[in-house]
Amino acid sequence: MSDFDLIVVGGGPGGYVAAIRAAQLGFKTALIEKAELGGVCLNWGCIPTKALLRGADIAHTLKHAAQFGFALEAPSLDLAKLVGHSRSTAKRLSQGIDYLMNKNAVTVIRGHAKIIAPFTLRVSSDDGDQQYRADHIILATGAHARDLANIHVDGKLVWGAREAMTPTALPERLLVIGAGAIGVEFASLYNDLGSHVTLVEAASKIVPMEDSDVSTQLAKSFTERGINIHTSTTVEAIERHADTVTAELLTANGRTQITVDRVILAVGISGNIQALGLEDVKADTDRGFIKTDAFSKTNIVGLYAIGDVAGPPWLAHKASHEAVICVEKIAGVAGVKPLRKDRVPGCTYCRPQTASVGLSEEKAKSAGHKVRIGRFNLNANGKALAIDESVGFVKTIFDSETGELLGAHMIGAEVTEQIQGFCIAQQLEATDHELANSIFAHPTLSESMHESVLDSLGIAIHQ
Incomplete structure (x- = not known):
């Protein structure tokens, strides 16, 4: 021994x-x-x-x-x-x-x-x-990764993450089951590479752990890109064929079938x-x-x-x-x-990216906080317009009585690189006024973080 x-x-x-x-x-x-x-x-x-x-x-x-x-x-x-x-x-x-x-x-x-x-x-x-x-x-x-009771990864027609990361051919039609971080990243990836993607989520919104405004914006962006989204939907069964899969979906409006070339299972761990x-x-x-x-x-x-x-x-x-x-x-x-x-940041690297730390608006209110909300859209940010990445926003949630930063939620270009600013602010217990009096460089995407804080105080400059 x-x-x-x-x-x-x-x-x-x-x-x-x-x-x-x-x-x-x-x-x-x-x-x-x-x-x-x-x-x-x-x-x-x-x-x-x-x-x-x-x-x-x-x-x-x-x-x-x-x-x-x-x-x-x-x-x-x-x-x-x-x-x-x-x-x-x-x-x-x-x-x-x-x-x-x-x-x-x-x-x-x-x-x-x-x-x-x-x-x-x-x-x-x-x-x-x-x-x-x-x-x-x-x-x-x-x-x-978890399987579903009725759907199992087989490595050929139904992929887990490993197969999804090492494809030998691009599927023309792809079904992604699960719209958490992993599911939306794969949906975004394969859509940009040229696949026709259908994204199915049992919850009422995609990225269900995120603030509802972020989920709504991401769903809008995905839909505009041609990704078919089915929320409040389960895959009741699949039928494997020689080189395709037929999936039976149960939606709020009834049952429907789709046939795809491959399925990615991303339903948790x-x-x-x-x-x-x-x-x-x-x-x-x-x-x-x-x-x-x-x-x-x-x-x-x-x-x-x-x-x-x-x-x-x-x-x-x-x-x-x-x-x-x-x-x-x-x-x-x-x-x-x-x-x-509650201070662990979450990042999702789809397009547009999402990033968050702390409480969502819903959770802050349910926890009994009186909140002030700040929001700034990237379509009013000079750097975002210059690089043609103006889809998204920054949302900040403050306790209206103490000025504590309860949560920050971002969707847009490179927000995963910016969220750390709000993490540091929480760690240092910076208030809304301290963040408002901080200087953000111009022109940067991160100016939207500052404007969101200013908006929570009713003094936003650029919107």
Whole structure:
């Protein structure tokens, strides 16, 4: 049996960050991973999808080049090259994490880990089984995509995220089931590349976790692009043919059928808690995820869980931040505070992009706040007009009595790069007046953030 001070199970954005921070704090640290370092996010999620979406942005730009005076012949897509760029980007970053493990003297152990007793793991690999002991074990095993009871990914006609990121041919007709962040990103991607996309969502709006105004604007933008949207709709059944799929949709107006070439299933995730030995040590779980306290402790002494496997929000940056908090609390670092989940920003990289932090207008009101709302449309922003990206808006929600920034919601070009300004404002407890008195550079898209704050005070300049 080999001993460590701290062992992390899972090498995704929560796990590898936990391992690095533990090593920095002087722990003898090991990281156990059965697949690629970087986890799903780096290898099959966050990073490679953004590489593909960059290709979609280029396709959109080429189609509208005449707006800027360029006459181009109809461009052709080399799908294999676009997919190759995505895969090479993921590979490069995964290798970079391997470098970071070596740099920080973290022992990387390959294999599948299972808890067999308190403080003890068994790791199974092609080389056999090996036991390891540590005073602290952090589970960062992530999550996997869910199937529907009546629809399962088969890799050929019904795709999960991996198949959707590595197509060998562009489907002419595509059905995307689920209009959360993953679903709308794939719908946007394939629409820009040339597929006829139908997007189905069981909830009453797409991106149902976002503020209603954002959902409405995104649905309008998608519809104008030719994406067919069906909300309050379920896929009751599918019939697989040789190279097509017929789907039966149940809508508010009755049943209808559509035939498509491929289906992408994007209906949520479940935690990777299987075969970890949680039942054997009686670790508490809840609806497929590991239960923890504010500092990622489970009900078992010495056992912790971070990231997707510990529940929402299911975001890589949440996992990384949670990792640091968990390790620093274990190490006794002074002043460590628990994660505030209401301050975790959410970003969706469709076109137009969406980004948000804090409470939506609906949630702020239901929580009992008296609110003041500010809004500024991008069609009044000089930079947005100059780059021909004037669709969208910035919406800010303040407590009318204290001036606290309760939430910010953005839709438009590059809003995922701008939302951090509102995150910092919340962290520093900046009020509406402090934000109003801040100077934003001109001409920038971020001026719309300032104008939204001014609008909440009734003193917007440019609308």
